[in-house]
Each structure stands twice: as C-alpha cells, then as structure tokens.
Amino acid sequence: MSPNSKRSPRSDATRSMARLLSAARELIAESGPEVALDEIARRAGVGNATLYRHFPTRxxxxxxxxxxxxxxxxRSGTEPADSGPPLDALFTWLGKFVVHVATKRPLALAATEGPSDRRTPLFEEWHTSITAAADVLVERARPALRPDITTTDVLALATGVALAADADGEHAHRLVGLLRTGLVSGSAGVDQSSWSSGE
Structure with a gap:
C-alpha cells in the first residue's frame, strides 16, 4: 500500500481547501475579486465540484x-517583542495595516455583498480581531505615546491615511511617518527620514 493511499478523506479535503485559497488569493491579487471561479479551480488543480463543495458561493x-x-x-503584529523597540513595532504594523486597507478594500466589500445580516457580523468579527492586535502593540508602545492616545484613535487615523494615500506604497509610508510625529510623546523615537522613505 502506498503512503498516499493511507491519506484520510479529511486530510485530502484540507489540502484541497488550502490550494483553493492560495489560488484564489493569487488570482484576486492579479485580476480582482470578480475573477472566474473556474479559473481558480484550474490554478488550484481541482475540479469545479471540489471548489463548490468547499465554497458553495463566490x-x-x-x-x-x-x-x-x-x-x-x-499575526504580523504578534511577532516577538524583542524584534525591535515597541514604538517601531507599532508603526511597522501600522504600515502593513495601511497597505491592507488601501489594497484589500475591494475584496472586503465584494466578500460582504448582500444582506446586512451577513455583512454586519463579518465586519464586526474582523474589526474585533484587528483592534485586539493593535491594542497589544499600542500598550507595548504606551510609554512613548501621548498619554491621551487610544487604540481607537490610532486605527481611525491609520484608516484615514489608507484612504487618503496614493496607490503607491511610498506615499502611504510617508503619511504613516507624519502620523507618527503626531502620536508620540515629545520627540521620542521619531526618525522622520526612515518613515518618509518607506523603510
């Protein structure tokens, strides 16, 4: 009996789902959320029936x-705390958050098209996850931040940056750098040159 013959149906299903999600991410990045489902199945190397078994609708x-x-x-916000100063960790993550909002918004809206009773719980779940990750980073950086700053403030300002930024990442990083100068306490940890260059 070959090793492959011992694979359980559940493990095969897990692998199929992982391939579908990977293919979908690639194609959505290339062509947008309206990419044909048949194309996703082809790139994943599975049949249409397998795709619809895992995901009945687009x-x-x-x-x-x-x-x-x-x-x-x-997850990118929960990397080891000793990877750098907490203030740098916060703004590195905020840079990723800004890029996420700027580039993934069409996907988020496409994923939640339809009745509000579907959209609202999904957005609440995603918002809760992001807020929890940001809160950890804000609290670690708290000694260097203005004392009146809250996680809600930070995310609201970063979202505004994402919506105002040009499509290129350089402009987004510059705006995040300017945001940093307004959130820190005094001049603590501010190196405008590194943030304006997108480093």
Missing part, C-alpha cells in the same frame, strides 16, 4: 480569502 470563497488576509495581518 461570497463564501471571498469571505474565506479575506478572513485569511485579516488573520495574517493580525
């Missing part, structure tokens, strides 16, 4: 893809 697939994007963004 919205189900888009929700799964965007949920993965949110999870990845939140």
């Amino acid at each position: 919205a189900d697939l888009l929700v799964a893809v965007y949920g993965d994007e949110i999870a990845e963004l939140c």
